[in-house]
Amino acid sequence: MASNIKTTPWYRRMLGPDLIQCSTVTEKDIKLIPVDSVLDTCVKVLGLYFTPIVGVDEVNSTALLVDLYKHVNVLSDNNEDDTSGAMNRKQTFEIIQIVFSSNADSVVSITDVEESFKKLIKDLPWFAVPYHDYHRKGRLSRRYRAKSGAPTLVLLEAASGKVITSSGCERLETDPAGERFPWRPRPVLEVLKSGGLITSENTPCPAIPQGTITGLYFSAHWCPPCKAFTPQLVHTYTKVRERGHRFEVIFVSSDRSEESFSQYLATMPWLAIPYEDDVRRRELASLFSVQGIPTLVLLDADGHLITDDGRGEVNEDPDGLSFPWYPKLVNILTERHAAKLHDHPAIILFVEGDDGELEFAESVLLPAAEEYRMQYHLQDDDDFIQFFIGCDCDTSDLLREFIGIDDAVPLLTAIDIPSGRMGVMEDDEEITEDSVKRFVARFLDGSLMTTDIVSNTLNMNIGGISVI
Missing domain, CATH: 3.40.30.10 (Glutaredoxin)
Known part of the structure; x- marks a missing residue:
């Protein structure tokens, strides 16, 4: 495993x-x-x-x-x-x-x-x-x-x-001759500074102030999901700035004409890469492997990635109360997060959905997650175990059905869909901060008793992607 x-x-x-x-x-x-x-x-x-x-x-x-x-x-x-x-x-x-x-x-x-x-x-x-x-x-x-x-x-x-x-x-x-191989991309701040920005009135604007959180908004006027999401982002943008945060958004267009670009930009209160600067627009999309729109990428003041799922964060936190949405060590298992189970193992504590149970779950999971991250000094996103709280919701119910466990709570599990294995804490062991740490340690060293995930009887679909 x-x-x-x-x-x-x-x-x-x-x-x-x-x-x-x-x-x-x-x-x-x-x-x-x-x-x-x-x-x-x-x-x-x-x-x-x-x-x-x-x-x-x-x-x-x-x-x-x-x-x-x-x-x-x-x-x-x-x-x-x-x-x-x-x-x-x-x-x-x-x-x-x-x-x-x-x-x-x-x-x-x-x-x-x-x-x-x-x-x-x-x-x-x-x-x-x-x-x-x-x-x-x-x-x-x-x-x-x-x-x-x-x-x-x-x-x-x-x-x-x-x-x-x-x-x-x-x-x-x-570059078929590979003269610039292996085509290392320029740092994002260098790309942004290599050309100008314009306002929603299509006029040049000064440089973004230092210390600003920047959102790169990949979108287009012809895209129906984009046109639905843009008003939501405008709302969040306004709320965040009203609270005094330094937050700026840069529209990176995939529009097919300058007329459509200008018409769409007029609905936005932020900045944009000029339409004629298509090289820089393509370079930014390539830099963040953007394959679908709308996509919102958030960068810190030094150009480091905070999240490439800003769209999901805005949907779940429309008033931006948790802005700028730095990654958490422990997350509620929503449909958006469940898609990550395809690629990485997870420690999931299933509980009832009331506030007290959620607070309890976080209090016992967070120390184990912090210890794990500190112990392994993990930097690459291939090398991590995720920590989730599975509350009483459709996503948790579907996952339980998929891996074949009942609806008992609280229930601590180690679920490794990529390897097709899972383990469960024994019924007679109390779920505490220390017992969770021991459970994680056994999962890591291979001593945790696991069973095969039998998934051939159910076509589970979470996060829009089948996990079988």
């Missing part, structure tokens, strides 16, 4: 123990290679290449990527300036391909799909996740927001797993 988090390399947790070596694929055989031997200390940049099993765009992108792969690694091999020896190796840039299913897979035989998969990856110079490891492919696709039906190239720092860029395919099209 999700134990030994402190010592397990990030890539083994995310990619699994073995990968396919594409160059060795034959009609009758697929050779698996331990992931540790693929990602040794010489690899500096790792590309996760998500592709559909068929598609013209995939073929074109793959051809460009093969050329780049060879070019970058040959340059690394000939790098005489590096005296450390680490770069003097062909594979300093490695790629792992994740081939996802098409809608037609359900009507095509398993043999035909497997043959199509082999044909797709055969003779490629890199590696691939086994096609039938649907759980891992789904987790990677969600984790890195792979596009559906089109290729996506995500570049990571191989040592840490930190994302360099999620727009590798787009960068590859504009």
Whole structure:
């Protein structure tokens, strides 16, 4: 299960123990290679290449990527300036391909799909996740927001797993020779300061004062959900500023004409990136991997990300009483948070929904969450356990039904949907601050008794995404 988090390399947790070596694929055989031997200390940049099993765009992108792969690694091999020896190796840039299913897979035989998969990856110079490891492919696709039906190239720092860029395919099209590879993005404050801003009257405005929390609002006039959300954001923006907070919003438009842009901007009391500055607008969207609108990203005064789910925060806190919505160690399990259960294990304390029970739940969960974060010095969002309070609501009921536990309260659970495992605190043990800490410790070291999550009888849908 999700134990030994402190010592397990990030890539083994995310990619699994073995990968396919594409160059060795034959009609009758697929050779698996331990992931540790693929990602040794010489690899500096790792590309996760998500592709559909068929598609013209995939073929074109793959051809460009093969050329780049060879070019970058040959340059690394000939790098005489590096005296450390680490770069003097062909594979300093490695790629792992994740081939996802098409809608037609359900009507095509398993043999035909497997043959199509082999044909797709055969003779490629890199590696691939086994096609039938649907759980891992789904987790990677969600984790890195792979596009559906089109290729996506995500570049990571191989040592840490930190994302360099999620727009590798787009960068590859504009820079096929890799002259600026690995296309490290500019810091967001540098992007914002590289051009001007305008007011809702379409006039230039001075720089944003220091110490300001900034919201980047990705939206468009043609988008019905955007037009519904904008008045809500105006309300929150006004309430927050009335209380004296330094808060500014910058509209980053996806409008299709300057007329629509100006018409939409006129309904907003904040600033905007000028419509003609489409390069900067695209750069900001790429920087935060924006794939849908409306999206509200909040940054602190130094340009560090506070949350990329400002829309959800505004919906749940319309008066901005918890502004600027810094992440909490313990959250109520709402539909919005439940979607995160796809990718990370969670400690969930189910209680009744009254104020006293919620206060009790937070009082016993928070010390354990604080100790956990301090102990593991976690910085990457791959390496964390979530802490939730499951109150009496539809989201909790659906989750209980999915994992197969009754409606007893209070009930402390460890739920690891990515690994398909769960554990429950014994009935005769009192739920206290200390017992919760012990429960978490047993979950981490693997000594907690767990059972399989049997999910084949229920199609659970939380956060708009099926968890099976």
